[in-house]
């Protein structure tokens with residue numbers, strides 16, 4: 007088979023790219039080692055920037071987000087038993103949407119089927135060849151055991167933070183930037199009503215907790231844990247005791263409890279690889295960069311990458327050639343590093359590092375007070391959390 011663009015990785019980044027290219031008249035084949043069911047049932051973050059939500063509707067992926075998503079006009083930050091509201095609408099005139107990444111994926115996979123796009127899930131033994139030529143190839147084994155080869159003009163690596171496409175950039179031609187954190191997140195889904203109208207980001211002497219939502223009867227929550235924590239070691243009672251202690255305080259706030267239906271420990275790290283292009287290979291989303299989950303930037307950032315990438319690829323294939331492709335990395339990286347900074351900053355603002363000194367703790371409280379207690383501080387958070395307005399960014 008021959009196709010202008012082969013996409014390795016059919017998560018939200020790969021599928022959105024295929025969708026946007028399809029609209030521009032560019033045919034793609036997207037591949038993923040996971041089955042559609044595996045991707046749909048792996049819990050991910052749940053917050054979309056308004057611009058990202060608008061693009062999903064506006065480019066014809068689906069308008070389900072307008073019916074089933076929830077607009078959030080602010081969040082609450084919590085410390086020492088008190089909540090402080092950050093009013094996004096009042097501060098920066100923007101909202102975010104609560105709409106789980108698994109639903110974004112389902113909408114995109116349905117849209118590909120509806121539009122006749124080719125996506126192969128559950129494949130294995132992917133090999134990407136000849137990326138330094140203008141005739142790269144992708145080989146893979148289909149679920150029925152047959153071996154296939156796709157010839158393409160470009161290959162996009164959208165295979166996520168554990169993917170292998172980025173390794174195709176030779177070691178002496180790439181730079182990897184990263185930071186590790188001395189903690190992770192324990193994530194749960196619980197059958198319970200919402201405990202608060204908006205998301206609650208809580209810092210406490212026992213560590214961080216995030217109270218998010220899914221539906222009227224299912225809630226998503228996270229708490230800071232050790233990086234090597236094992237989810238199986240935690241009973242429902244122990245989970246609720248831990249979460250309650252992290253949000254407890256003088257205002258008497260309590261979480262509404264219910265059966266825990268799923269628990270996982272999430273890896274925490276910051277990572278960027280440059281360059282994002284190597285010959286005929288282009289990297290997008292988590293394949294090129296990972297952010298820690300605080301602030302829910304990952305999916306938003308990936309969808310910003312592919313918006314730029316779809317534009318430059320369509321122009322390159324339409325005769326714009328090299329010059330169009332050269333725009334990709336500089337345009338994408340600016341937001342990548344802003345998001346890296348924001349995710350890191352919000353993480354250190356709200357987590358307790360093991361071994362932190364009394365000075366560290368008081369400095370953090372001073373920073374927290376500035377963020378919630380001044381308009382400049384609130385605006386700083388609001389503008390980053392809602393995604394930077396296009397006019398301030400490009």
Ligand code: DHB
Nearest residue numbers: 051052218299300301302
């Ligand atoms: C969710 C996850 C996040 O990392 C975040 O900052 C906000 C919400 C979520 O899963 O709902």
